[in-house]
Amino acid sequence: MFEFKGAFFDSAKVIKAMATADRKAQSKFGAYVRTRARSLLRRRKKASSPGSPPSVHASGKYATLKNVLFGYDVRSRSTIVGPVLLRNKSAKASVPKLHEFGGSVLRPSGKTARYPARPFMAPALAAERPRFPNLFRASLRAA
Numbered sequence: 001m002f003e004f005k006g007a008f009f010d011s012a013k014v015i016k017a018m019a020t021a022d023r024k025a026q027s028k029f030g031a032y033v034r035t036r037a038r039s040l041l042r043r044r045k046k047a048s049s050p051g052s053p054p055s056v057h058a059s060g061k062y063a064t065l066k067n068v069l070f071g072y073d074v075r076s077r078s079t080i081v082g083p084v085l086l087r088n089k090s091a092k093a094s095v096p097k098l099h100e101f102g103g104s105v106l107r108p109s110g111k112t113a114r115y116p117a118r119p120f121m122a123p124a125l126a127a128e129r130p131r132f133p134n135l136f137r138a139s140l141r142a143a
Contacts, residue, residue, distance in 0.1 A: 023072055025135045030070030030079040032131060037068050037081070037124035050116035053123070054099045065096060065120070082121060096121075 040053040041064075048055045056064050067084040086095040093105050102117030 019077075022077065022136070025132075026077075026079040027070075027072050028135050029128065029132050030072070030081050032128045033081045033121075033124050034068045034070045036128050037083075037121055038066050040120045040124060041066050048118055050102075050118060052118060053120035054118040065099065081125070 041056045042048075042053070043057075044055045045057065046055060054065060056066055065083050065086070068082065069084060070079060070081040072079050083096040093103060097103070098105065098115040099118045100121055101119070102115050104112050104114045107113050
């Protein structure tokens with residue numbers, strides 16, 4: 001009896017090649033989003049206007065919003081991009097989250113500090129999203 005499986009492709013090999021191509025495309029996309037997010041953040045002394053990306057005040061060895069990382073999550077087969085967690089010692093909310101979505105936090109002095117939304121990750125993702133299909137298409141040809 002003739003075996004048809006040998007006449008076609010090796011499915012395990014194709015699945016492995018597709019997984020590798022997907023990981024590479026998503027990693028490149030994460031790098032593009034990270035670069036765009038970092039470029040949206042400007043170093044200046046004044047605060048930015050609400051609705052525009054936040055200003056970055058600290059420099060040098062201190063942690064800033066410009067510390068944006070990305071990584072590929074194997075379990076969910078997705079890319080995660082975001083700023084390093086900067087937490088105010090007295091606040092329950094993280095600084096990047098307050099800047100991205102806005103909100104208020106209680107200061108040690110008892111006063112409430114209100115942060116208007118100054119998104120930078122969502123605009124970076126929106127700006128880079130049209131690039132993703134081409135990255136994936138190019139990776140399929142290479143696989």
